[in-house]
Amino acid sequence: MSTDTSYEERLQAFVGREVIARRKGQDAVNQAMIRHWVEAMLDDNPIYTDAEAARATGRNGVVAPVTMTQAWTMRGLKAHLAGTGGGAMSELLALLDEGGYTSVVATDSDFEFHRELEIGDEVDADEVVAAISEEKATGLGIGRFVTTVRTYRDQHDRVVAVQNWRTLRFKPGTGRSAKPAEEEKPRALRPRPAINLDNQFWFDAAKEHRLVIQRCADCGQLRHPPGPACPHCQSFDWDTLEASGEGTVYSYIVAHHPPHPAFEYPLLIAVVELAEGTRLTTNLVGVEPADVTIGMPVRLEWLDADPDLTLPVFRPVTEQEQ
Amino acid sequence: MSAISGTSAIVGIGATEFSKASGRSELQLACESVVAALDDAGIHPSEVNGMVSFTMESSSEIHVARSIGIKEQTFFSRVAHGGGAACGTVAHAAAAITAGLADVVVCWRAFNERSGQRFGLGQADRPMDISADRAYYSWLTPYGLSTPAQWVAMAAQRYMHEYGATSRDFGQIAVIDRKHAATNPHAWFHKRPITIEDHQNSRWIAEPLHLLDCCQETDGGQALIVVSAERAKDLKHKPAWVTGASQGIAEDQLMMTSYYRPEITGLPEMKLVADQLWEQSGRRPDDMDAAILYDHFTPFVLTQLEELGFCGRGEAKDFIADGHLDTDGKLPLNTHGGQLGEAYLHGMNGIAEAVRLIRGESVNQPKQVDDVVVTAGTGVPTSGLVLSADR
Ligand SMILES: [Zn+2]
Numbered sequence: 001m002s003t004d005t006s007y008e009e010r011l012q013a014f015v016g017r018e019v020i021a022r023r024k025g026q027d028a029v030n031q032a033m034i035r036h037w038v039e040a041m042l043d044d045n046p047i048y049t050d051a052e053a054a055r056a057t058g059r060n061g062v063v064a065p066v067t068m069t070q071a072w073t074m075r076g077l078k079a080h081l082a083g084t085g086g087g088a089m090s091e092l093l094a095l096l097d098e099g100g101y102t103s104v105v106a107t108d109s110d111f112e113f114h115r116e117l118e119i120g121d122e123v124d125a126d127e128v129v130a131a132i133s134e135e136k137a138t139g140l141g142i143g144r145f146v147t148t149v150r151t152y153r154d155q156h157d158r159v160v161a162v163q164n165w166r167t168l169r170f171k172p173g174t175g176r177s178a179k180p181a182e183e184e185k186p187r188a189l190r191p192r193p194a195i196n197l198d199n200q201f202w203f204d205a206a207k208e209h210r211l212v213i214q215r216c217a218d219c220g221q222l223r224h225p226p227g228p229a230c231p232h233c234q235s236f237d238w239d240t241l242e243a244s245g246e247g248t249v250y251s252y253i254v255a256h257h258p259p260h261p262a263f264e265y266p267l268l269i270a271v272v273e274l275a276e277g278t279r280l281t282t283n284l285v286g287v288e289p290a291d292v293t294i295g296m297p298v299r300l301e302w303l304d305a306d307p308d309l310t311l312p313v314f315r316p317v318t319e320q321e322q
Numbered sequence: 323m324s325a326i327s328g329t330s331a332i333v334g335i336g337a338t339e340f341s342k343a344s345g346r347s348e349l350q351l352a353c354e355s356v357v358a359a360l361d362d363a364g365i366h367p368s369e370v371n372g373m374v375s376f377t378m379e380s381s382s383e384i385h386v387a388r389s390i391g392i393k394e395q396t397f398f399s400r401v402a403h404g405g406g407a408a409c410g411t412v413a414h415a416a417a418a419i420t421a422g423l424a425d426v427v428v429c430w431r432a433f434n435e436r437s438g439q440r441f442g443l444g445q446a447d448r449p450m451d452i453s454a455d456r457a458y459y460s461w462l463t464p465y466g467l468s469t470p471a472q473w474v475a476m477a478a479q480r481y482m483h484e485y486g487a488t489s490r491d492f493g494q495i496a497v498i499d500r501k502h503a504a505t506n507p508h509a510w511f512h513k514r515p516i517t518i519e520d521h522q523n524s525r526w527i528a529e530p531l532h533l534l535d536c537c538q539e540t541d542g543g544q545a546l547i548v549v550s551a552e553r554a555k556d557l558k559h560k561p562a563w564v565t566g567a568s569q570g571i572a573e574d575q576l577m578m579t580s581y582y583r584p585e586i587t588g589l590p591e592m593k594l595v596a597d598q599l600w601e602q603s604g605r606r607p608d609d610m611d612a613a614i615l616y617d618h619f620t621p622f623v624l625t626q627l628e629e630l631g632f633c634g635r636g637e638a639k640d641f642i643a644d645g646h647l648d649t650d651g652k653l654p655l656n657t658h659g660g661q662l663g664e665a666y667l668h669g670m671n672g673i674a675e676a677v678r679l680i681r682g683e684s685v686n687q688p689k690q691v692d693d694v695v696v697t698a699g700t701g702v703p704t705s706g707l708v709l710s711a712d713r
Contacts, residue, residue, distance in 0.1 A: 193463075
């Protein structure tokens with residue numbers, strides 16, 4: 001059904017349509033919600049709680065963290081439990097269900113922040129469909145990527161933030177690892193990294209899809225895996241460099257046994273040498289084991305493995321791309 | 323020759339059977355092997371005044387001592403980094419004896435590594451904590467790189483790429499080990515030799531490593547008795563003199579995954595161990611009549627031949643092809659069958675075999691063995707020994 005021209009046309013007709021009408025947040029920007037947020041986030045920047053400190057930075061007064069933008073417009077538990085609330089979004093979801101795309105996973109959320117919110121500001125948001133992809137075979141299943149744009153505005157109609165929100169709507173049980181429904185089990189989570197004070201910055205950056213390399217702030221030497229001090233000059237000061245994402249395969253293995261339930265086997269694991277000169281251990285994607293060679297150019301991609309873990313993986317660069 | 327050379331000797335060796343399911347506690351295996359080694363030496367437990375084992379050992383010196391009647395200890399230590407500790411236990415014992423801190427030291431390792439917690443299953447689901455050692459796994463296990471075979475395979479692939487070695491070259495080590503194990507009644511693979519085709523046909527574990535590139539996970543215990551020159555005088559067996567005993571950690575060392583060094587085809591920590599051994603013992607690679615090289619996985623045996631100076635970089639495959647590693651060759655290798663053929667006892671069973679070679683009691687005894695080099699775990703901080711018939 002899903003490949004019918006008529007279905008495709010009906011689906012593409014949603015592109016450009018407003019699926020969630022402009023809707024105001026439940027409460028104006030207020031100190032109480034900000035305080036709860038920054039406490040939970042362990043963010044002790046005084047501009048969020050101390051008007052004087054905020055003014056000292058050239059602001060009018062306390063501002064809300066930009067990462068809270070979405071929070072001001074959330075509908076709350078009651079509305080959530082009551083359902084999607086009708087409208088064009090419900091129509092779109094029904095149409096996707098009709099095509100068999102009944103499962104959903106969020107894949108990307110990019111924010112552009114335009115202005116800071118101050119106490120008393122009122123935020124609203126609308127959502128417009130930006131794109132609905134053709135049908136694609138993904139690891140999770142056959143599906144379509146649906147991209148919407150949410151625009152957040154204040155009471156003066158000024159744009160506060162723009163969010164590109166991408167979900168994969170897919171047909172359950174059609175993934176590459178799909179087994180008969182009765183056997184289907186959620187894939188185990190990848191082994192957890194042990195996050196500590198020395199490596200957290202790297203994993204935090206990865207969640208933002210930034211591959212960073214630790215750099216000595218004194219002598220400029222890059223180092224990975226990271227550590228608290230520079231082995232060349234013994235400096236404890238460091239910053240990071242954002243990697244270009246280009247690299248080559250330095251070595252690789254094809255893992256077969258013992259299998260871990262988080263992975264599909266044979267599993268390609270590689271040490272990639274980045275253009276910047278450091279190496280990292282990673283997975284290769286989009287290539288068969290027999291086609292991997294040492295020295296092969298590869299390029300960074302992001303794997304949002306689960307809600308708590310994002311990892312850099314690498315895909316061979318095709319000759320045309322080179 | 324240095325201060326540590328010739329001041330101590332291994333005069334007793336003892337082991338349990340090597341099995342896949344001992345049915346006994348690790349402490350009992352430790353006690354059985356220590357009692358057997360003391361009996362072999364002809365030394366009563368009450369004479370022991372030093373004990374050395376691995377940090378990974380689950381039965382500490384106090385439990386072994388109180389179980390078997392070892393009374394007062396004036397020296398005790400543990401050596402870290404898994405199998406890299408093996409020869410290090412003897413190095414610590416020799417250093418303590420040289421310094422006069424003890425004169426009868428037990429070195430041992432015992433575990434139910436096969437029926438209990440198998441190393442080969444990997445680190446993926448081990449508990450996490452925020453220690454630097456544990457946090458390091460964050461760079462490996464989230465990608466599925468969690469087993470020792472996989473860690474070695476990554477270095478082996480690069481070695482093959484740079485030097486043109488092949489899986490068949492690695493396989494020759496397995497064939498030699500299994501040939502030696504076949505005539506060793508204590509070996510897990512007694513009477514079960516393999517051909518290179520068996521090796522090639524064995525299933526993949528982590529390409530480029532086949533199943534037969536990997537050692538035999540084992541339950542068992544192995545102990546050694548190290549004593550001072552004075553105490554070694556009137557014992558049952560010919561002493562195996564410790565003429566070299568060293569440890570090594572090289573630059574940018576990591577735990578079997580030192581992938582961030584300028585080159586990953588060598589084992590610079592083993593080079594560091596080797597340089598010390600030759601300096602301490604006053605002997606050279608050419609003086610060695612046999613070699614017991616740590617063989618948890620075949621590829622690093624080639625690397626060790628190079629780092630120890632038996633051949634040049636990348637030339638190990640040719641050295642092996644020339645037949646030097648057979649019992650009638652110039653450097654008989656792993657005459658007990660190694661960890662691929664006899665048992666994976668974290669390298670301690672290899673030290674016992676080196677003692678048998680000096681005594682002239684190996685089941686695959688080459689003609690005359692005056693000097694043997696022994697190595698410990700590879701890819702980790704490591705250690706080595708030269709054992710000699712003469713001080
Ligand atoms: Zn520096």
